[in-house]
Amino acid sequence: MTTLLEFRNVTVAYGEAVALSSASLSVDEGEFVTVIGPNGAGKTTLLNAAMGVLPAREGVIAFDGLPLRHEPPERRVELGMVIVPERRELFGRLSVEDNLRLGAFTPRARSDNANSLARIYDLFPVLAERRRQAAGTLSGGEQQMVALGRALMAQPRILMLDEPSIGLAPRIVQQILAAIATLKASGLTAIVVEQNAHLALGIADRAYVLEAGEIVLSGSASALRNDPRVTEVYLGGGNRYAETDPSNDQP
Amino acid sequence: MRRHAWALLAGALLLVAPWVLPPFYVGLLTFTGLSAMVVAGLVLLLQAGQVSLGHGAFMGLGAYVSAVLCLRVGVSPWLAMPAGVLLTALAAAVIGRVTLRLRGHYLPLATLAWGIGLFGVFLAWGELTGGASGLDKVPAISLFGVELRDDRAYACIVWAVALGVVVAFRRLQVSRIGRAVAAVRTHETMATSFGIDVAVLKNRIFVLSAIVAAIAGVLYVHHIRFISPTPFNLGASFKFLIMAVLGGPAHSAGAVIGAFVIQGIEWGAQDLFANRLGVSGNYEIIVFGVILVLVLVRWPGGLWPAHLLPAATPPTTGGTPLPKRPTNANPGSTLLEVDDVAVRFGGLQALRGVSFKLAAGEMVGLIGPNGAGKTTVFNVITGLQRPTSGAVRFRGKPLARHAERIVGDGLARTFQHVQLVPTLSVLENVAIGAHARTRSGIVAGLFGGNGAEEQAIFTAAYEAIVRVGLADVAHAAAGSLPLGRQRIVEIARALLADPVVLLLDEPAAGLRFAEKLELVKLLRRLRSEGMTILLVEHDMELVMSVVDRLVVFNRGEVIAGGKPADVQRDPLVIDAYLGGVA
Numbered sequence: 001m002t003t004l005l006e007f008r009n010v011t012v013a014y015g016e017a018v019a020l021s022s023a024s025l026s027v028d029e030g031e032f033v034t035v036i037g038p039n040g041a042g043k044t045t046l047l048n049a050a051m052g053v054l055p056a057r058e059g060v061i062a063f064d065g066l067p068l069r070h071e072p073p074e075r076r077v078e079l080g081m082v083i084v085p086e087r088r089e090l091f092g093r094l095s096v097e098d099n100l101r102l103g104a105f106t107p108r109a110r111s112d113n114a115n116s117l118a119r120i121y122d123l124f125p126v127l128a129e130r131r132r133q134a135a136g137t138l139s140g141g142e143q144q145m146v147a148l149g150r151a152l153m154a155q156p157r158i159l160m161l162d163e164p165s166i167g168l169a170p171r172i173v174q175q176i177l178a179a180i181a182t183l184k185a186s187g188l189t190a191i192v193v194e195q196n197a198h199l200a201l202g203i204a205d206r207a208y209v210l211e212a213g214e215i216v217l218s219g220s221a222s223a224l225r226n227d228p229r230v231t232e233v234y235l236g237g238g239n240r241y242a243e244t245d246p247s248n249d250q251p
Numbered sequence: 252m253r254r255h256a257w258a259l260l261a262g263a264l265l266l267v268a269p270w271v272l273p274p275f276y277v278g279l280l281t282f283t284g285l286s287a288m289v290v291a292g293l294v295l296l297l298q299a300g301q302v303s304l305g306h307g308a309f310m311g312l313g314a315y316v317s318a319v320l321c322l323r324v325g326v327s328p329w330l331a332m333p334a335g336v337l338l339t340a341l342a343a344a345v346i347g348r349v350t351l352r353l354r355g356h357y358l359p360l361a362t363l364a365w366g367i368g369l370f371g372v373f374l375a376w377g378e379l380t381g382g383a384s385g386l387d388k389v390p391a392i393s394l395f396g397v398e399l400r401d402d403r404a405y406a407c408i409v410w411a412v413a414l415g416v417v418v419a420f421r422r423l424q425v426s427r428i429g430r431a432v433a434a435v436r437t438h439e440t441m442a443t444s445f446g447i448d449v450a451v452l453k454n455r456i457f458v459l460s461a462i463v464a465a466i467a468g469v470l471y472v473h474h475i476r477f478i479s480p481t482p483f484n485l486g487a488s489f490k491f492l493i494m495a496v497l498g499g500p501a502h503s504a505g506a507v508i509g510a511f512v513i514q515g516i517e518w519g520a521q522d523l524f525a526n527r528l529g530v531s532g533n534y535e536i537i538v539f540g541v542i543l544v545l546v547l548v549r550w551p552g553g554l555w556p557a558h559l560l561p562a563a564t565p566p567t568t569g570g571t572p573l574p575k576r577p578t579n580a581n582p583g584s585t586l587l588e589v590d591d592v593a594v595r596f597g598g599l600q601a602l603r604g605v606s607f608k609l610a611a612g613e614m615v616g617l618i619g620p621n622g623a624g625k626t627t628v629f630n631v632i633t634g635l636q637r638p639t640s641g642a643v644r645f646r647g648k649p650l651a652r653h654a655e656r657i658v659g660d661g662l663a664r665t666f667q668h669v670q671l672v673p674t675l676s677v678l679e680n681v682a683i684g685a686h687a688r689t690r691s692g693i694v695a696g697l698f699g700g701n702g703a704e705e706q707a708i709f710t711a712a713y714e715a716i717v718r719v720g721l722a723d724v725a726h727a728a729a730g731s732l733p734l735g736r737q738r739i740v741e742i743a744r745a746l747l748a749d750p751v752v753l754l755l756d757e758p759a760a761g762l763r764f765a766e767k768l769e770l771v772k773l774l775r776r777l778r779s780e781g782m783t784i785l786l787v788e789h790d791m792e793l794v795m796s797v798v799d800r801l802v803v804f805n806r807g808e809v810i811a812g813g814k815p816a817d818v819q820r821d822p823l824v825i826d827a828y829l830g831g832v833a
Contacts, residue, residue, distance in 0.1 A: 016733050017734050017760075017761030019761070038620070038828065039621040040760060040789050040790070195620055196829070196830030197829040197830055199830045212790065230829065231829060234825075234828040234829055235795075235818075235819045235824065235825065236791025236792035236815075236819070237819070239792075240792060
């Protein structure tokens with residue numbers, strides 16, 4: 001199996017603040033990988049670096065064996081890297097179908113426009129019903145479906161999902177999950193960034209755990225599901241600040 | 252002292268120049284001085300983050316009112332001139348109230364509109380203003396029975412006034428009001444949180460800038476003794492704005508530089524095209540444009556060489572202490588009470604039935620996963636968000652309804668995204684914290700009388716800086732510090748508000764581990780000194796190890812509370828953070 005996306009010791013910083021520090025990970029073709037971690041761990045930064053929205057200060061990001069350096073985001077979309085942003089970022093006044101069509105902007109994707117559209121309406125029948133409705137008037141879950149559909153219209157070789165469950169009711173999350181499971185079964189390669197660890201570990205093959213910009217754990221999703229260290233990462237089990245506690249100083 | 256020596260030398264040169272220059276240049280000098288006055292007002296506006304394309308019209312309004320009163324009513328220029336300035340101030344107050352709430356590109360567009368509008372009035376109200384042909388025989392000013400008609404004396408007077416304006420505006424810039432203006436320009440939310448009424452301050456600054464434009468207008472009209480609409484058209488407003496941008500907002504004296512550079516270029520280009528190349532037409536406009544673009548690309552902050560001049564360092568000792576809040580809270584008594592608070596944004600229920608208390612001397616952490624409602628709670632407590640239902644009580648009384656009053660009651664905060672004025676020193680940034688405890692206004696800032704209070708503010712600010720361990724960088728620009736130290740500056744600024752409760756919004760976000768250690772040490776020290784602290788933080792390891800107690804949010808509700816060790820074991824909390832098993 002070939003490695004599709006690879007990070008080798010990638011560091012990303014916003015001015016002074018290091019958001020991702022020397023992170024290494026890989027996603028093989030056909031694999032479903034998740035990156036989990038608490039709020040502020042650097043998950044969205046990781047995806048933005050992959051897309052070229054943020055520059056990597058150090059390290060190498062490679063796609064399909066090709067190191068990406070100054071390729072702008074639109075070039076990476078042409079290569080087949082497609083993101084579903086956390087805030088969905090739909091065109092609220094355009095219809096569902098127009099939003100979907102906008103996903104197929106690259107020449108490669110445009111040629112197969114009609115086919116892709118049919119596939120997406122198969123995946124999310126509710127979108128077919130609402131194809132003429134303005135995207136901004138849809139519910140949160142339906143908007144997430146449009147965002148996912150728009151990304152699929154771009155014919156991704158790797159799909160990057162940023163917090164697909166955020167702000168959605170559990171029932172809607174189940175619907176989105178079912179769609180993601182269908183995509184996975186069809187062999188799509190994906191990297192899902194999620195704060196909801198149990199959910200992400202339930203659908204992924206492999207997982208990485210980010211804490212404060214560093215990858216602190218990795219392994220098969222099923223093994224990590226019962227690993228107490230994951231809980232510690234989320235709930236602060238460490239004890240590195242104890243030395244500053246004056247009550248520990250015994251004269 | 253070297254700074255003052257340069258300023259005195261430049262001032263003396265300007266006042267002597269009219270007596271040695273040929274007459275043609277004396278005229279130019281007078282116009283440059285009048286421009287510098289208007290531009291000083293625009294530089295002040297730039298310092299507040301505003302632009303105006305209507306100040307040419309304000310200059311015209313002052314001039315017209317004075318001229319019309321003299322010619323149609325027959326009053327003395329000595330009465331007509333103040334009337335012109337006063338009426339312009341009133342007009343600016345009304346216009347400012349309507350337009351200053353506009354943001355982004357709407358504000359300059361609105362100023363453009365009323366600039367054109369006033370010009371239209373000058374032109375159209377013929378029976379009063381003489382229309383396009385204007386009014387002549389405007390009386391000259393007489394002083395002790397002698398008419399001021401000597402061009403050299405007049406140039407001297409104009410420059411004396413212009414330099415007076417620049418000096419007063421510079422005093423204002425480094426005063427309590429000047430720091431508030433800088434706060435409003437960079438971070439309006441922060442300004443509000445430290446007790447600055449943003450709308451009122453913006454309007455006052457706007458009126459002040461219109462007043463100096465009107466002063467320039469009346470001095471102009473009684474010198475030229477003829478008035479027509481053309482000198483106050485849109486082109487004039489543009490020229491003034493270009494001068495202000497060229498001079499830059501760094502220093503009020505930038506106005507003088509901007510005025511000289513543009514006037515010099517205009518005259519030089521006219522001379523070049525008309526007299527040397529023999530072409531006619533307004534080609535100097537092209538030269539203008541090219542130079543402006545070059546300067547803005549090369550020196551976007553303007554031409555004032557701020558970095559070459561030594562910075563003034565205010566005295567940091569010896570002030571009388573600022574008035575302290577009476578602290579009568581017994582340790583353990585309830586200070587802050589959030590009672591059944593709900594917040595709804597349209598269809599989204601952001602908070603529901605949120606209740607918790609904060610007792611004197613406690614350090615409490617608000618935690619919860621992304622989107623749990625922590626920031627909304629924080630905004631409710633700091634008055635930035637009004638609850639849909641429920642109440643927040645501070646020391647038994649409902650929270651002030653205006654966000655800018657809350658700091659005066661004793662709640663001071665820091666910001667998740669650092670909100671310092673990067674160009675001001677650490678000391679000046681911390682001094683902003685004292686805004687609500689001090690009084691000196693615009694008049695004291697311009698003309699003096701704020702010396703003792705300024706010294707008290709800076710003494711207290713320096714004490715706060717020493718308290719948090721930043722004494723070595725007290726005079727450095729806040730923007731030059733690493734993020735960790737900027738966050739500590741934010742805490743010092745909040746301390747200067749003499750808070751009863753310190754509210755910290757994600758103080759550790761983006762810090763390196765060593766910086767976090769410093770932060771934790773400081774928090775522990777403040778806690779041991781008896782400060783009550785509420786913090787929102789998502790570095791769980793950090794928050795677990797510093798707080799006495801936690802309040803845990805999920806989906807807009809409080810789901811747990813208690814000591815860190817208990818919260819870490821709470822299955823509801825584990826579920827909230829790691830997600831329910833799907």
